[in-house]
Amino acid sequence: MSQQVVAPRHPEWTDVLIIGAGFGGMRMLQECRELGLESIILEAGTGLGGTWYWNRYPGARTDTESWAYCFYFSEKLNEQYTFKERYATWDSSLDYLNYAADALDMRRHMRFGRRVASARYLNDENIWEARTDDGEIYRCRYLVSASGVLSVAYKPPFKNAETFQGEVYLTANWPKEHVDFAGKRVAVIGTGASGVQVIPIVAHEAAHVTVFQRTPNYVLPARNYPITDAKQREIRRNFHQMVAQCRNQVFAFPMTDSKVALKDASPEEQQRVLEWGWEIGGFQFAFETFNDILTDRESNAIVADFVRRKIRAIVKDPKTAEMLCPDYALFAKRPPLGHFYFETFNRPNVSLVDVSQDPIESMTPTGLKTRHHEYGDFDVVIYATGFDGGTGALVKIDVRGVQGQSIAEVWRKSLQTQFGICMNGFPNFFMISGPQAPFANTPMIVDRAVTWIGNCIRHLDATGNTVVEARQEACERWTQHVQETMDMTVLADGAGVNSWFLGKNIPGKMTAPLFFFGGANTYFGELKKESDGGFKGMQFRRGTVDAAAA
Numbered sequence: 001m002s003q004q005v006v007a008p009r010h011p012e013w014t015d016v017l018i019i020g021a022g023f024g025g026m027r028m029l030q031e032c033r034e035l036g037l038e039s040i041i042l043e044a045g046t047g048l049g050g051t052w053y054w055n056r057y058p059g060a061r062t063d064t065e066s067w068a069y070c071f072y073f074s075e076k077l078n079e080q081y082t083f084k085e086r087y088a089t090w091d092s093s094l095d096y097l098n099y100a101a102d103a104l105d106m107r108r109h110m111r112f113g114r115r116v117a118s119a120r121y122l123n124d125e126n127i128w129e130a131r132t133d134d135g136e137i138y139r140c141r142y143l144v145s146a147s148g149v150l151s152v153a154y155k156p157p158f159k160n161a162e163t164f165q166g167e168v169y170l171t172a173n174w175p176k177e178h179v180d181f182a183g184k185r186v187a188v189i190g191t192g193a194s195g196v197q198v199i200p201i202v203a204h205e206a207a208h209v210t211v212f213q214r215t216p217n218y219v220l221p222a223r224n225y226p227i228t229d230a231k232q233r234e235i236r237r238n239f240h241q242m243v244a245q246c247r248n249q250v251f252a253f254p255m256t257d258s259k260v261a262l263k264d265a266s267p268e269e270q271q272r273v274l275e276w277g278w279e280i281g282g283f284q285f286a287f288e289t290f291n292d293i294l295t296d297r298e299s300n301a302i303v304a305d306f307v308r309r310k311i312r313a314i315v316k317d318p319k320t321a322e323m324l325c326p327d328y329a330l331f332a333k334r335p336p337l338g339h340f341y342f343e344t345f346n347r348p349n350v351s352l353v354d355v356s357q358d359p360i361e362s363m364t365p366t367g368l369k370t371r372h373h374e375y376g377d378f379d380v381v382i383y384a385t386g387f388d389g390g391t392g393a394l395v396k397i398d399v400r401g402v403q404g405q406s407i408a409e410v411w412r413k414s415l416q417t418q419f420g421i422c423m424n425g426f427p428n429f430f431m432i433s434g435p436q437a438p439f440a441n442t443p444m445i446v447d448r449a450v451t452w453i454g455n456c457i458r459h460l461d462a463t464g465n466t467v468v469e470a471r472q473e474a475c476e477r478w479t480q481h482v483q484e485t486m487d488m489t490v491l492a493d494g495a496g497v498n499s500w501f502l503g504k505n506i507p508g509k510m511t512a513p514l515f516f517f518g519g520a521n522t523y524f525g526e527l528k529k530e531s532d533g534g535f536k537g538m539q540f541r542r543g544t545v546d547a548a549a550a
Helices: 023-035 075-079 090-103 193-203 229-237 239-248 267-280 297-314 318-323 392-396 407-413 442-462 472-487 490-497 520-532
Strands: 012-019 039-043 110-112 116-122 127-132 137-145 167-170 185-189 208-213 350-354 360-363 368-370 380-383 398-400 429-431 467-470 538-541
Touching: 012 023, 012 127, 023 039, 023 090, 023 442, 039 137, 075 239, 185 193, 193 208, 229 239, 239 442, 239 520, 267 297, 297 318, 318 350, 392 407, 398 407, 442 467, 442 520, 442 538, 467 472, 472 490
Parallel strands: 012 039, 012 137, 039 110, 116 398, 137 429, 167 380, 185 208, 185 380, 208 350
Antiparallel strands: 116 127, 127 137, 360 368, 467 538
């Protein structure tokens, strides 16, 4: 009996191949249009949205004001959209992205249900070849990863996980169908940003919620509110002012950094300003109050103690309150914004279990076991256990450069990039919000990175060259700068509290700063300096781009 031979699929050619249809991919698509380049977006999901396509769990929201969590290149685009709340829910963010895709006629460039499995640089042709997990082949001149900072979920490898007989959900890959928690006993594992958001919502319906916490968080009050018609008119009127604020703020938020150091204020003034920040809510508490909270440990300790006093005042049970009080520096871990998070622990159907000294080791048919205790009778387990951040998405794809080296191999030895946008040894390859870029208001970081990529391609064409990659010495300088700036802040303490900013939440992952914390505004200045200076950190060469090889 003869075996049927399946002919290989013919590669499809495009100038730019973009991985991911979230904010980054859509913004890059717009830039490609302005460059006159044909582009295709490959998206693993069945729809666009990136983070907001996958993270549909109850309570999921942005931590950036909704009117600044947007595309910045078009005032008209935002004038025609109505924002609903100060902090957009996941479905509101998804609605905005779908609105933008329709308004800008982007869908015809998108291919859904295509998960990129590998990409390799073909030296002879000076092009990239990417393959999806179902065997489709694409070739392109430029490969752009917009695969997301937080897109690879982490689920701890507990023993016997498959034996649990109830429902299991992962916040980072939530089902599209409604999940009913009414009358059910629910275990939530994790109290990072996802856990902080999902716990209060589930508690409204569940018979009981048991929260398993390894490390408590400094959860700041969001003070969310609906946007009135008058507020909407103000947002539209002040669009350019908002954009300028984001470009000049340390984390690219629509606010103005304080110019006052806490250590220069009297104790009475310190408390008055911190009370103001707590009441106004959001990250204003950290950035519009005092300017030395991240860099001065004594100032940080005063603010951290202020938050602990707030936790003790909110949570009625003293023992639970103490369990919820962090004992490390504020910002050593990424502080989430909360929507009545601490208040949830006053509910009779919510209990807290500290697993910092008694870690979870295995699952059982009805629950889980820690080293010394067993907890059972759960109907549902929710894993709110975070992500393999920064590098995870590209490591998962088999991306190989000029010498056949994979990104995974390179980054296991040393994490080095130029601005978190490009690398040595990977020509014509760009990352949007890649590792060593700032972790800040994502759409603004995306906007500035894509603008830089566009200018780099324009410079490449103007010089008559066809191939560009980062110089090794430029990557080494940027990596050193990333480390030095982190060391100047309390974020450097994150290694001791398993901060994902350093990759410490993933067993076996190399410990290194995954992001630049020298200020988003400073970063934007570095990008402009490099662009205006003729891209001295990049090396350009002429090579024959053989599109016909596709």
